[in-house]
Amino acid sequence: MYLNQPLTATRIAQMEMMKSAGFTGVFTSMHIPEDDPQQYLTRVRALGKACHELNLQLTADVSAAGMQRMGIDINDTAALTKLGLTALRIDDGLEMAAIARLSRQMPIALNASTISPEDVQALTAANADFDHLEAWHNYYPRPETGLDADWVLAKNQWLKAQGFTTMAFVAGDTDLRGPLHAGLPTLEADRKAQPLAATLNLQRHLAVDKVYVGDSVLSPARCDQFKRYFNDHILQLSVYTMTDALVGPVWHNRPDVARDVVRLVEGRQQIHQLAPANTVARKVGAVTIDNDRYGRYVGELQIVKTALPANEAVNVVGQVADADLALLPEIGSGQAVQFIREGEGN
Structure with missing residues (x-):
């Protein structure tokens, strides 16, 4: 949430939506214009109050000089707490001894x-509290300047070995922040990525502990995906299909994960007879059901992870929307999956 605009009822409603989706923290920047310190101070107080009422952590990107322009000593944690801040992100301007001292009082x-x-x-020599120390990557507004994934992994592995909690940003999918409106990710590969897929990739494969959305909000449909996954452990996939029975129920991947397809166990339990139809080549993301020609496999419900040729025993009954294809590699053992029709998300 950025302080270049006042905190409106619309913004607070967006915060409430993100909170309901499982988000627990808000990030803002207090690197303020030279001529506008008091306006930023008023706005950060309003944001701090809203975060307190929603039980959200508030971390502000600060500098000693910027805080001084607002008449606040960056070492005065009581004054910082009165603003509603629960943590600080410090880029420069403080000696490690001062950072160590702050870390014994609040997350840094x-x-x-x-x-x-x-x-x-x-930091070690100054008795820093490493339980309160985090390492936050930047976001990169300019296309082509985001970080390399291999470099981030190596850096994070080193940081975690030193005792730091790690954080990275993913881009939003709506209301992208200006002036470039090109997303605010840490990784260049995530600039146009599906937000949930990017989040899971950072957490599972790149040693990232915390993920923030750099842009101010997610669309309601994407927010609902986060809510279903982090609150209910269900991975939602938007699909194009004329088969009503696919949409709505919760399906589960088998415990033994196949290489080429996701095998949803409930299909064969529920479907015992199916005539051949639309037995065409299977693209990545195709949703298929085995027909009567597959004998005892009739009813086998799958999501294709690797392009496969046509099979006269396999009906193609749906297609995962392009944006959600990046989620297919994240469907692990026993993962719950729910199909929703593309365009019908909350």
């Missing part, structure tokens, strides 16, 4: 890209 995030072994030694 540092710039993940610039933390050095010498910084770790200095």
